[in-house]
Amino acid sequence: MKQQELEKSKEYKYGFTTDIESIRAPKGLNEEVIRFISKIKKEPNWMLDWRLKAFNRLKNVKEPNWQKPKYPKINYQDLYYYSAPKSAKNNPKSLDEVDPKLLETYAKLGIPLKEQEKLSGVAVDAVFDSVSVATTFKDKLNEKGIIFCPISEAIQKYPELVKKYLGSVIPITDHYFATLNSAVFTDGSFVYIPEGVRCPMELSTYFRINASETGQFERTLIIADKGSYVSYLEGCTAPMRDENQLHAANVELVALDDAEIKYSTVQNWYPGDKDGKGGIYNFVTKRGACRGKNSKISWTQVETGSAITWKYPSCILQGDNSVGEFYSIAITNNHQKADTGTKMIHLGKNTKSKIISKGISAGKADNTYRGLVDISKKALNSRNYTQCDSLLMGNKCGAHTVPYIKNKNSSSIVEHEATTSKINEEQLYYCNQRGLNQEEAVGLIVNGFCKEVLQQLPMEFAVEAQKLVGISLEGSVG
Amino acid sequence: MLEIKNLQASINNKPILKGLDLTIKPGELHAIMGPNGSGKSTLAHVLTGKNGYEISGELNFKGENLRKIAVEERAQKGIFLAFQYPLEIPGVNTNIFLKTSLNSIRKSKGEQALDTLAFLKLVREKSSELGIDEEILSRQLNVGFSGGEKKKNEILQMKILDPNLSILDETDSGLDIDALKIIAKGVNTSRNSEKSFLIITHYQRLLEYIKPDFVHVLSDGKIIKTGCGELAEELEKTGYKKLN
Numbered sequence: 001m002k003q004q005e006l007e008k009s010k011e012y013k014y015g016f017t018t019d020i021e022s023i024r025a026p027k028g029l030n031e032e033v034i035r036f037i038s039k040i041k042k043e044p045n046w047m048l049d050w051r052l053k054a055f056n057r058l059k060n061v062k063e064p065n066w067q068k069p070k071y072p073k074i075n076y077q078d079l080y081y082y083s084a085p086k087s088a089k090n091n092p093k094s095l096d097e098v099d100p101k102l103l104e105t106y107a108k109l110g111i112p113l114k115e116q117e118k119l120s121g122v123a124v125d126a127v128f129d130s131v132s133v134a135t136t137f138k139d140k141l142n143e144k145g146i147i148f149c150p151i152s153e154a155i156q157k158y159p160e161l162v163k164k165y166l167g168s169v170i171p172i173t174d175h176y177f178a179t180l181n182s183a184v185f186t187d188g189s190f191v192y193i194p195e196g197v198r199c200p201m202e203l204s205t206y207f208r209i210n211a212s213e214t215g216q217f218e219r220t221l222i223i224a225d226k227g228s229y230v231s232y233l234e235g236c237t238a239p240m241r242d243e244n245q246l247h248a249a250n251v252e253l254v255a256l257d258d259a260e261i262k263y264s265t266v267q268n269w270y271p272g273d274k275d276g277k278g279g280i281y282n283f284v285t286k287r288g289a290c291r292g293k294n295s296k297i298s299w300t301q302v303e304t305g306s307a308i309t310w311k312y313p314s315c316i317l318q319g320d321n322s323v324g325e326f327y328s329i330a331i332t333n334n335h336q337k338a339d340t341g342t343k344m345i346h347l348g349k350n351t352k353s354k355i356i357s358k359g360i361s362a363g364k365a366d367n368t369y370r371g372l373v374d375i376s377k378k379a380l381n382s383r384n385y386t387q388c389d390s391l392l393m394g395n396k397c398g399a400h401t402v403p404y405i406k407n408k409n410s411s412s413i414v415e416h417e418a419t420t421s422k423i424n425e426e427q428l429y430y431c432n433q434r435g436l437n438q439e440e441a442v443g444l445i446v447n448g449f450c451k452e453v454l455q456q457l458p459m460e461f462a463v464e465a466q467k468l469v470g471i472s473l474e475g476s477v478g
Numbered sequence: 479m480l481e482i483k484n485l486q487a488s489i490n491n492k493p494i495l496k497g498l499d500l501t502i503k504p505g506e507l508h509a510i511m512g513p514n515g516s517g518k519s520t521l522a523h524v525l526t527g528k529n530g531y532e533i534s535g536e537l538n539f540k541g542e543n544l545r546k547i548a549v550e551e552r553a554q555k556g557i558f559l560a561f562q563y564p565l566e567i568p569g570v571n572t573n574i575f576l577k578t579s580l581n582s583i584r585k586s587k588g589e590q591a592l593d594t595l596a597f598l599k600l601v602r603e604k605s606s607e608l609g610i611d612e613e614i615l616s617r618q619l620n621v622g623f624s625g626g627e628k629k630k631n632e633i634l635q636m637k638i639l640d641p642n643l644s645i646l647d648e649t650d651s652g653l654d655i656d657a658l659k660i661i662a663k664g665v666n667t668s669r670n671s672e673k674s675f676l677i678i679t680h681y682q683r684l685l686e687y688i689k690p691d692f693v694h695v696l697s698d699g700k701i702i703k704t705g706c707g708e709l710a711e712e713l714e715k716t717g718y719k720k721l722n
Contacts, residue, residue, distance in 0.1 A: 448569025
């Protein structure tokens with residue numbers, strides 16, 4: 001490795017590229033490309049029609065531009081919308097059918113698909129560019145009636161479920177990026193937990209962008225039927241490239257009566273280099289509907305990567321007594337920018353929501369919390385508690401809090417607390433005096449600052465996330 | 479152990495230490511007394527390497543020039559400071575902080591890290607030796623601790639990290655008699671021919687329980703008088719003014 005590359009890889013250890021032959025759709029965004037995607041995925045006609053409807057609408061909508069981080073205009077005709085390893089088989093029956101190069105890639109990322117089956121209680125769906133290349137533990141989950149598979153497989157095998165729920169939380173008439181995703185989405189995970197079933201293991205999807213000039217448009221749909229429970233985690237990484245790559249995902253969650261979905265994200269897309277060159281545009285729409293009474297959706301996110309993170313995992317609290325939670329850590333260093341938060345839409349009676357947001361900004365980065373708490377007239381006796389804490393490191397970074405609060409009835413209570421602090425020199429001195437170096441000290445203090453959120457992560461991932469928090473801020477102090 | 483020659487330190491161009499000389503040999507316990515603003519805490523900060531001071535003069539620890547060494551390396555080499563105002567670090571469990579600290583120091587010496595079990599055993603041993611309720615170790619570091627708990631926690635850390643040179647910066651201030659005895663016990667049970675102590679205090683009270691080999695009076699950035707234990711008693715009666 002050249003010295004420069006060596007230094008680069010120290011900063012972002014997932015920045016390698018897998019040299020693999022791939023099949024691509026022709027460049028550009030047009031009806032032909034959408035037909036190509038639908039055809040290669042052997043989709044039924046209704047799916048193609050749905051995509052085309054979204055595409056037609058897209059022609060008349062504009063990209064939103066109210067967000068704080070601005071970005072140069074994206075040329076949508078200059079992107080590939082589908083890229084898949086040539087060797088990837090549709091629905092591989094076992095890991096023996098998966099290209100060893102792909103297995104190796106995931107092993108390098110710390111997701112050993114083979115060992116995974118033997119060792120830990122986590123089922124993994126591995127998505128590489130535009131396709132799912134392997135899903136583990138499928139059979140074991142099937143015994144309980146749980147469906148965990150790539151969404152392209154679900155479209156073929158479980159059309160009734162997909163038809164009923166796809167777009168029911170994020171309709172094709174939503175904002176620009178959500179509609180774009182509806183037109184061109186390629187793969188992602190599909191989860192269905194049947195009535196009364198508690199999913200016995202963590203489900204997780206690992207997203208990897210590999211190809212250049214390619215956008216990743218994943219679509220995930222999780223349905224928790226009455227009285228069921230599932231905990232799901234997604235992780236993401238990408239190679240280091242000088243170009244900015246677009247990742248525009250849609251994630252829809254539906255929780256029926258008494259069901260609970262816990263959705264965790266550890267986002268570590270390539271953030272760009274020290275001077276802000278390259279990195280992923282992470283423009284994601286995540287929305288959950290607590291459709292049934294007493295249902296609960298809990299979002300936890302650890303956002304450390306991407307050049308720009310722009311997302312608001314939200315809860316629509318339709319069912320009476322339903323609960324929405326949002327726990328977030330957003331770390332921005334160097335030239336990274338984040339504009340993230342949540343929307344809690346209270347529609348049912350006695351609905352509750354809780355928002356805990358921890359923003360950490362270092363270098364020349366900019367970090368915005370933006371959130372909406374909307375309590376409707378009919379959502380009597382509802383409650384929201386919001387806590388937004390920002391931590392600044394150095395004096396060239398920024399932190400902003402933009403809360404929107406609408407309380408339309410008098411029986412509901414909304415609380416909002418916010419703090420902004422700088423990392424304290426005295427605290428660092430205290431840690432140093434106990435033998436910790438600057439990076440260990442920062443890692444410790446920041447992990448303490450984020451503790452309430454880190455605690456929400458499934459145990460298997462909490463340790464990794466803690467390390468990631470420290471690594472993301474390396475070199476940001478002193 | 480420690481050799482200070484003509485030490486001068488200023489902060490924001492304001493001179494605080496103005497030519498301080500002090501030698502501490504292995505096994506010795508020195509007390510530094512002095513009125514407010516005489517430079518006692520500055521001495522503790524300069525010895526541990528805190529940022530923000532302009533320094534001249536000689537500062538040697540075990541024959542090594544300290545001035546070129548960062549705060550954490552000085553700690554790893556065996557300099558410990560019991561803070562006058564221990565810092566609160568929200569969200570960080572005291573046990574985890576202490577274990578991270580101990581293992582960083584062990585690592586720097588090429589020793590193996592202690593695993594959780596061995597660490598907890600050590601903590602239990604040291605806290606029961608001092609009569610400190612180990613419950614404080616399961617709380618967030620210094621968060622919501624009373625003044626006395628914070629100081630006891632500092633002494634427990636000192637016992638566990640087992641430094642060569644321990645500096646206590648007004649650890650006795652604001653303590654009740656029971657807490658004071660715990661602090662004294664922490665020091666007395668650690669004394670041996672290899673460990674050295676520098677005890678900074680306002681009052682003679684602590685020195686009823688800890689017998690110093692030398693007592694120095696610091697005034698306006700200089701040591702103006704050095705004596706044995708009796709000097710402290712004398713000061714208590716006459717005050718600092720008479721010495722000037």
